[in-house]
Amino acid sequence: MRNKPIDFLGTTIQPGESTTIEIPVSKLYTHTEVNVPVHIFHGKTSGPSVFITAAIHGDEINGTEIIRRLMDHKSLKNIKGTLYAVPIVNVFGFLNRSRYTPDRRDLNRMFPGDDKGSLAGRIAKILSKNVIDKCDLGIDLHTGSNHRSNLPQIRACCVDEETRAIADSFNAPVVINTNIRDGSLRAYASEKGIPMLLYEAGEALRFDEASIQIGIKGVISVLRHMGVLRRSTKKPRNKPLYIEKTVWVRADVSGIISFKASIGQAVEKGDVLAVIVDPFSEFERIIKSPATGLIIGGLELPLVHEGEALFHIARTGRADEIETLLEETLSVEDFRYA
Ligand SMILES: [Zn+2]
Numbered sequence: 001m002r003n004k005p006i007d008f009l010g011t012t013i014q015p016g017e018s019t020t021i022e023i024p025v026s027k028l029y030t031h032t033e034v035n036v037p038v039h040i041f042h043g044k045t046s047g048p049s050v051f052i053t054a055a056i057h058g059d060e061i062n063g064t065e066i067i068r069r070l071m072d073h074k075s076l077k078n079i080k081g082t083l084y085a086v087p088i089v090n091v092f093g094f095l096n097r098s099r100y101t102p103d104r105r106d107l108n109r110m111f112p113g114d115d116k117g118s119l120a121g122r123i124a125k126i127l128s129k130n131v132i133d134k135c136d137l138g139i140d141l142h143t144g145s146n147h148r149s150n151l152p153q154i155r156a157c158c159v160d161e162e163t164r165a166i167a168d169s170f171n172a173p174v175v176i177n178t179n180i181r182d183g184s185l186r187a188y189a190s191e192k193g194i195p196m197l198l199y200e201a202g203e204a205l206r207f208d209e210a211s212i213q214i215g216i217k218g219v220i221s222v223l224r225h226m227g228v229l230r231r232s233t234k235k236p237r238n239k240p241l242y243i244e245k246t247v248w249v250r251a252d253v254s255g256i257i258s259f260k261a262s263i264g265q266a267v268e269k270g271d272v273l274a275v276i277v278d279p280f281s282e283f284e285r286i287i288k289s290p291a292t293g294l295i296i297g298g299l300e301l302p303l304v305h306e307g308e309a310l311f312h313i314a315r316t317g318r319a320d321e322i323e324t325l326l327e328e329t330l331s332v333e334d335f336r337y338a
Contacts (some may be wrong), residue, residue: 001045001046002015002044002045002046002313003014003015003016003042003043003044003046003047003081004046005019005042005043005053005084005108005222006040006042008021008038008040008130009021009023009130012191012332013042014042014106014335015042015043015044015045016042016043016044016076016079017042017078017253018039018040018041018042019040020037020038020039020040021037021038021040022035022036022037022038023035023036023037023038023130024124025091025122025123025126026119026122026235027033027260028057034091034092035091036079036086036088036089036091036123036126036127036132037086037087037088037288038084038085038086038130039071039085039087040082040083040085040086041068041076041077041079041082041083041084041085042080042082042319043078043079043080043228045080045081045134045226046080046081047079047080047081047082047226047228047261048080048081048135048136048137048138048226049081049082049083049084049134049135049137049187049229050081050083050085050132050135050138050222050226050228051084051085051086051132051134051135051137051138052067052070052085052086052138052139052140052141052219053131053140053141054066054067054085054086054088054089054139054140054141055087055088055090055093055094055141056089056090056107056108056140056142057090057093057099057100057106057107057108057143057145057187057204058088058090058091058092058093058094058095058097058098058099058100058101058107059092059093059094059097059099059145060099060141060142060145060204061204061205061206061285062142062143062202062205062206062207062208062211062212062215063087063140063141063142063182063199063215064088064094064141064143065207065227066141066212066215066216066219067085067086067087067141067214067217068087068136069212070085070216070219070220071085071288073216075119075220075229075230076113076229077096078229079228080227080228080229081121081224081225081226081227081228082134083223083228084130084131084135086108086127087121089107089127090107091123092119092123094105096138097205098189099145099204100120100322101118101119101120101123102119103118103120104244104323105118105119105120105121106187107120107123107124108181108183108184109181109182109183109184110123110183110193111124111128111183111184111185111187111188112124112125112128112177112188113125113126113128115129116199116338117293118276121302121320121325123143123275124185125217127185127204128188132185132189132192132194134159134193135194135197135230136195136226137166137194137196137222137226138185138189138195138196138197139196139197139199139218139219139222140185140196140197140199140201141199141201141215142187142198142201143200143201143203143204143206143208144200144202144203144204144297145204146204147203147204147299147301148203148264148295148298148299148300148309148312149202149203149206149208149245149298149300150200150201150202150263150295150297151173151174151263151264151294151295151296151316151326152172152174152199152200152201152202152210152211152214152215153168153172153173153174153176153199153201153296154170154172154174154176154197154198154199154200154218154240155157155176155199155200155227156175156176156177156178156195156196156197156198157176157177157178157179157180157186157190158175158242159177160195162195163195163196163197165225166195166197166222166225166226167197167236167240168223168240169221169224169225170197170199170218170221170222170240171217171218171221172199172201172218172240173214173238173240173241173242173322173325173326173329174241174243174294174296174314174322175240175242175243176242176243176246176296177242177243177244178307179329181316184205186198189297191313195218197222199215199218200220200297201215203300204251210329214329222261231273231294234321236312240265241294241314241316241318241322243296243315243316244315245310245314245315246293246296246312246313246314246315246321247290247291247293247313247315248306248309248311248312248313249273249287249289249290249309249310249311249312249313250308250309250310251287251304251305251307251308251310252285252287253276253283253303253304253305253306254276254302254304254306255276255277255278255283255285255286255303256277256278256279256302256303257274257275257276257299257302257304257310258274258275258276258300258302259273259274259298259312260272260273260274260275261273261293261295261298261300263273263288263296263297263298264294264295264312264323264326264327265292265294265295265296265320265323266293266294266322266323267289267291267293267295267313267319268289268291268292268318269288269289269290269292270288270289270290271288271289271297272287272288272289273287273288273289273310274286274287274306274310274311275287276304287310289311289313290313291313291315292315292316292317292319292322293313293314293315293316293319294313294314294316294322295311295312295313295314296312296313296314297311297312297313298310298311298312302321
């Protein structure tokens with residue numbers, strides 16, 4: 001069925017058109033306008049409306065790059081339905097290379113937002129009202145924070161069949177069935193009955209090529225699954241590993257770390273993960289794995305205070321088999337655009 005024109009903040013977008021619209025947010029104190037740019041692809045044929053968002057945490061730039069490269073993807077010219085791509089949600093954090101907004105709020109705890117509230121609350125409201133409320137599905141792109149990197153993974157609430165099927169279609173190496181945090185975009189989408197995936201991959205303020213390419217392929221696969229893009233007859237390479245329980249391994253002393261394990265590695269309970277020393281080698285503390293599983297995230301900075309998280313381990317008995325698959329999946333040379 002032919003699509004109808006849509007109105008976005010006073011601009012009419014005709015079926016078959018794509019355009020970038022700047023949503024005004026506020027001004028810098030230099031008098032410079034700050035806008036959240038939204039790129040809209042409005043297909044000739046009707047279909048689902050999907051949003052893709054990145055940099056809600058302003059320093060998580062892998063997702064911005066995923067969206068930038070997706071915009072050039074030729075198949076997006078023939079979509080069914082409407083795609084809203086928001087590469088930089090937290091424009092202030094992106095400018096300041098910071099996770100937070102200038103009022104030191106975590107934008108991903110401020111949904112649904114309040115147009116008379118804090119700056120973060122106002123941005124949340126702008127996104128909710130103008131983009132999220134119009135959609136049937138969403139994908140929010142993130143990275144690890146605070147010098148931690150994540151193995152490419154989907155986080156979703158997989159209790160409902162529909163979300164699980166969408167999570168499957170992204171074809172990330174790992175899917176973690178996670179609870180929803182209050183005030184997050186995912187909590188807001190869930191209240192509205194909009195299924196949503198959160199893609200976590202790589203580290204803040206860095207581009208990670210494997211994470212970017214798995215992200216691009218994943219978003220395209222989801223769009224195919226939803227019928228926004230023409231369905232592919234190719235079978236996905238691997239089924240993701242579903243994880244119900246994860247455990248954080250923390251430093252029990254402060255010091256300098258020598259890492260003995262890395263992200264994507266299978267470990268058994270009792271395996272040595274790291275050794276913490278001091279600058280004079282007067283003490284040495286061996287950190288062992290408390291569980292058998294797969295390392296899905298870890299610290300990249302080798303300096304820690306007591307209590308800091310060192311590794312994130314997904315509890316699974318299938319880690320060995322997954323480790324082998326990951327070696328293939330994360331090999332960047334292996335990647336082709338979908
Ligand atoms: Zn994040």
